Amino acid sequence: MKSIIQLLHFGYHQAMSCIFPVAIFGTLALSSAIGLPFIYRYDAILLILVAVQYLMYRSGLETIDEIKVICVFHVIGLLLEIYKVRMGSWAYPEPGLTKLLGVPLYSGFMYASVASFMCQIWRRLKMDMNGWPGLAAAGLLGGAIYLNFFTHHFIPDFRWWLTALVLIVFWRTWIIYRVRNTTYRMPLTLAFFIVGFFIWLAENIATFFNAWRYPNQYQAWHLVSFSKISSWFLLVIISVIIVAQLKHVKAGRETKNLI
Known part of the structure; x- marks a missing residue:
């Protein structure tokens, strides 16, 4: 019975952490099925998602620090989208007033939704990490992964070499999370793969x-x-590195304030 209760609590926090991603896919589905008068679909999606973020902040579902992280990911994702569309990797064929170089501004929210989930679940499950490799190793690896998304159009794709480096750099890193009064742990690389797989499923829906x-x-x-x-998988690693480092910086500031 205890294990069922634990699972229900875990599922509840997972579901609450997915509010913004669910809002995105719900908006995509409804706007695809229902014609919107007087406004382009891409513009309507942007307005709706901005409104959802505002409501989440006003209701206390997201903190101001989490909003800042989401904005960072929005910019990172939008820059990548602009480049990928320019290179012909994919396209946004519908018209819109809020398109920048062929990319609708709402697209950055799809990357930001990953950050929203990570920030939410980190807070809700009181997450921590053991064996974190440090800013230098994690930051350099994250930077190399992000750069590879751009450079593989001109030079060989190093994603499998980078994946091997991920396994080496993070092989001792474990996620610590708490459900009610019980503490659990999971290898960080396994978490990378699980989240990456579910994002792939979401991509099919999108x-x-x-x-x-x-x-x-x-x-x-x-x-x-x-x-x-x-x-x-590699994009999730970038997200975790940024979120984990920001959480580490924030924890350091709170410790100094206590002193």
């Missing part, structure tokens, strides 16, 4: 509702390539 399209989906929708899981 492309089905025309959030964007890959070249092989222009005529008809097809399942997103399984190879994309590795891309999301």
Whole structure:
């Protein structure tokens, strides 16, 4: 009975942490099924998602620090989207007033939703990490991963070498999380893969509702390539590195204030 209660509490916090991602996919689905008069679909999606973020902040579901992290991820994601669209990796075919260099501004929220989930679940499950490799190793690896998303169009793709480095750098790192009064732990690399897999599932939903399209989906929708899981695996690593480092900095400031 205790294990069932623990699972229900864990599921509840997971669900509450997914409010913003669910809002994104719900908006994509409804805007795809329902015609919106007097406004382009991409513009309506942006307005709705901004409103959702505002309501989450006003209701206390997100803190001001979490909003700041989401804004950082929005910019990081938008820059990557602009580059990828320019290189022809995918496209946003519908018109919109809030498009920048062919990319709707709402697209950054899809990356920010990953940050929203991580910030929420970190706070709700009182997460911590053992064996964190430190800012130098984690930061350099995260930077190399992000850079590879840009450079693989011109030079060889190093994602599998970077994946091997991830396993080496984080092999001693464990996530510590708490459900009620019980503490659990999980290898960080396993968490990377699990979150990356679920983002890949979400990506299939997003492309089905025309959030964007890959070249092989222009005529008809097809399942997103399984190879994309590795891309999301690496993107999740960047997200965790940024969130973990910001949490570490914030914890250090709070300790100084106590002293």
